Amino acid sequence: MKIYLNGKFVDQKDAKISVFDHGFLYGDGAFEGIRSYNHLVFKLDEHLDRLYETAHTMMIKIPLTKKQMSKVVIDTLKINKLKDAYIRLVITRGEGDLGLDPKKCYGETGIIVITDKITLYPKEMYDNGMEIITVPTIRNHPEAVNPRLKSLNYLNNIMAKIEASNSGYSEAIMMDHQGFVAECTGDNIFIVKKGVLSTPSQGRLKGITRDVVLDLAAKVKIKTQECLLTRHEVYTADECFLTGTAAEIIPVVKVDGRPIGDGKPGALTKKMIKMFREETAKDGVRY
Numbered sequence: 451m452k453i454y455l456n457g458k459f460v461d462q463k464d465a466k467i468s469v470f471d472h473g474f475l476y477g478d479g480a481f482e483g484i485r486s487y488n489h490l491v492f493k494l495d496e497h498l499d500r501l502y503e504t505a506h507t508m509m510i511k512i513p514l515t516k517k518q519m520s521k522v523v524i525d526t527l528k529i530n531k532l533k534d535a536y537i538r539l540v541i542t543r544g545e546g547d548l549g550l551d552p553k554k555c556y557g558e559t560g561i562i563v564i565t566d567k568i569t570l571y572p573k574e575m576y577d578n579g580m581e582i583i584t585v586p587t588i589r590n591h592p593e594a595v596n597p598r599l600k601s602l603n604y605l606n607n608i609m610a611k612i613e614a615s616n617s618g619y620s621e622a623i624m625m626d627h628q629g630f631v632a633e634c635t636g637d638n639i640f641i642v643k644k645g646v647l648s649t650p651s652q653g654r655l656k657g658i659t660r661d662v663v664l665d666l667a668a669k670v671k672i673k674t675q676e677c678l679l680t681r682h683e684v685y686t687a688d689e690c691f692l693t694g695t696a697a698e699i700i701p702v703v704k705v706d707g708r709p710i711g712d713g714k715p716g717a718l719t720k721k722m723i724k725m726f727r728e729e730t731a732k733d734g735v736r737y
């Protein structure tokens with residue numbers, strides 16, 4: 451596998467960055483996880499918009515235009531001859547001294563593009579639904595590291611993932627600082643109640659897959675809302691599912707031991723999965 455590293459394609463074994471890079475020292479950087487399906491990169495512009503917005507707030511200057519970055523992603527997929535891929539785009543503050551101060555970073559902003567294949571969960575979880583739990587670690591307060599930022603500093607989510615994993619679950623729902631449902635460690639959450647699709651309005655990443663689901667639902671006149679949700683609304687929902695670039699759409703059938711609806715993937719969830727697959731098969735930047 452060839453990796454794009456600061457303007458060059460290098461072999462995986464040679465794709466190394468400095469131990470003085472603030473991305474490594476402090477998680478001081480940004481990233482995106484993007485997918486391509488059958489030579490089409492899904493929602494590339496939306497991912498790049500989010501990456502550049504994260505970098506803007508973090509005051510990291512990305513030395514490429516979005517158009518140039520888009521070409522880097524396409525070139526990396528081409529050089530690796532990947533038809534279906536997971537693309538990890540990483541931006542780091544670059545090399546600096548051993549203090550926090552970004553002003554003392556003398557190195558250039560690092561740009562790394564890694565492409566590979568990925569399967570997040572086994573197929574049976576998509577067919578039968580997954581069981582998840584809520585965990586004690588809350589999602590970051592928006593005035594700390596805002597959950598809208600897709601920064602390299604993912605310890606908040608990793609702590610929650612550890613709690614899920616310690617209890618034998620592969621995903622967890624995190625609450626926000628006010629006790630409302632925020633999202634999962636690497637996915638957004640939706641519930642369905644009486645035919646209406648609801649998803650948290652605050653405390654979460656503005657997921658690209660989430661936005662696609664909201665758009666697709668609107669197209670077929672399914673009512674949607676972004677609102678405040680508590681655990682009670684999740685427990686008593688008719689259906690529940692998670693969305694993310696890596697996970698795509700996965701049904702949830704049990705939360706904290708409470709069956710959701712009849713404990714099987716719901717009809718609306720299945721409809722959204724079907725529509726999402728159709729969308730990824732036809733929409734995207736071709737390479």
Ligand code: PXG
Nearest residue numbers: 635636637638655657658659660694695696
């Ligand atoms: N919430 C969080 C906290 C995320 O990190 C999503 C929701 C879904 O967003 P998108 O835009 O992908 O629909 C994410 C993103 C991975 C991995 O490689 C995936 C994410 C984050 C970190 C790692 O498994 N998903």
